[in-house]
Amino acid sequence: MNRIAVDGMGGDFAPYAAVDGAVQAANDFNLEVVIVGQENVIKRELQKHKVTGGKLFIQHAPEVVDMGESPVSAIKKKKNSSIAVGIDLLKQRDVNAFVSAGNTGAVVASASLRLGCLPGIKRPGIAISMPTVHGFSLIMDVGANIDPRPEHLFQYAIMSDIYARYFHKKKRPTIGLLNIGEEESKGTELLKETYKLLRDSELNFIGNIEGRDIFSGKVDCIICDGFVGNVVLKVIESIAETTIQVLKRELNKNLITRMGGLFLKVALSSWKKETDASELGGAPLLGVDGAIIISHGGATAKAIKNAIKTAGQAVDYEVNSHIVDEITKKE
């Protein structure tokens, strides 16, 4: 049975959402869950819940990394944070995976430092699943590595390919390089070099893609540096929020348009179900020697529960061994 550690203190709604999600996961799935955090806080939170079976555990971690804290200072000063202790459990193989909705920079830095990279991998990256008109596309990297070399982006393509095969059930995922034009000669030196590596590989590389192709479902895996990926991700999140805000404002203007709002809600609910990001719960930090799922800071209990499920699947699918096999083959 898989044993998954979850950061009980991480995220905007911690400890509430993290503990609630952990309890739901332990009750619903065939796995053990270890909540990492301040023991008294977690115990108090757990009293609100009904826990069945003996599948839920607490691992004490006295310190808490704040959401806005500098990752470098968090690593230096808080060696006993829920993030550090959770990742240590993973390093010692006391657990198979670690889930956190906490400070993303601190999770990435701690994991890189304490676990190191998988053999052959130069730098880890975060791969996020994005709803498109048709199912999901993967974007990698969305913030772990803001100044990558061509080799890093090439390895992100290899890791994305594997993740899309196992998680999105694509047989031979298409790979696109996010650029400002389709021609091979477009973009920065980084992208021109990466293009050559991808073109000469065995991956199903379809060439450069543009910002407008992200939602069309044209490509299964979108490769970019962590700076561009992070900006794009936040733009997309904010557009969703802005659209809802503008719709609400406009739809509330009079009775007729208010009725439109009700109809719209019905119309969109089925698409929302198909593409609800909280169904996946989080994004894997691929390339480190251990399974880590990073959830959104605003993760709900449902998102945490599903992130724990996703973590268990990453272990079952042996994503990391497949990555090592593929990287070793390339060298």
Added chain:
Amino acid sequence: MNRIAVDGMGGDFAPYAAVDGAVQAANDFNLEVVIVGQENVIKRELQKHKVTGGKLFIQHAPEVVDMGESPVSAIKKKKNSSIAVGIDLLKQRDVNAFVSAGNTGAVVASASLRLGCLPGIKRPGIAISMPTVHGFSLIMDVGANIDPRPEHLFQYAIMSDIYARYFHKKKRPTIGLLNIGEEESKGTELLKETYKLLRDSELNFIGNIEGRDIFSGKVDCIICDGFVGNVVLKVIESIAETTIQVLKRELNKNLITRMGGLFLKVALSSWKKETDASELGGAPLLGVDGAIIISHGGATAKAIKNAIKTAGQAVDYEVNSHIVDEITKKE
């Protein structure tokens, strides 16, 4: 009276949209319009329209730059394209401004080469007005300069400040640097250096902003490199299209949701009017020695008409002299 040249052969709907827009501008506004392009093609197109007064002219240009053509090859091989001839009219001061919905890369390269930069300006950039929850924000650069130095971004902030003052009527526009976090220490070396230049300037710099702040209307001018700006712009365009596509699909599923679509149309029409991008018609290429407005490849006649109006305003507001004054002051 201002005299504006418009590229009659540029854009996905050329010559139809360009000529139609030029005719409307000449009829409606107090300015002269010179359509640049293949004389027989433009003349044939003009026969469909009723032109009043003597305010519309044709300047023959035998060659056409294709939308997908490499800018470098277009400049080398097509010295008599509508883009080259239009920019030459501007250089010789036969016209006050040039408008094109053609190959953006070719317009930027031709303008840089033939007109050069304004005194003190190192590199030109494209500044686009983006609808937000409250009015417009400016994003600069969205594609002219994909590998800028800190000084370039700093000058983009100075130019954006001026443009936002005159075009968006902001008294003291706020300036934000697009980054992956708000702290001064965030981001690439380029951004850390640019941050210092902006912090120590007299501009109304509010610090780093994130992708999620673009639509909130939190900041009047958003400064970024042309690669990130271009990707973000295309992501935004595609989300608008995807949303409409998904809404149409979902709303057509049954009679009830189809009615929702009708209500929604009513609700959104007022916001659309406020923030319709075709009201501005195009984005200025700021920093070159001449007024140039770049329209979207898919520009309609209405967009071209309004781009011509915007070009006239850029001349009337003396945007370029204000830029030179400001840059000279800084040095």
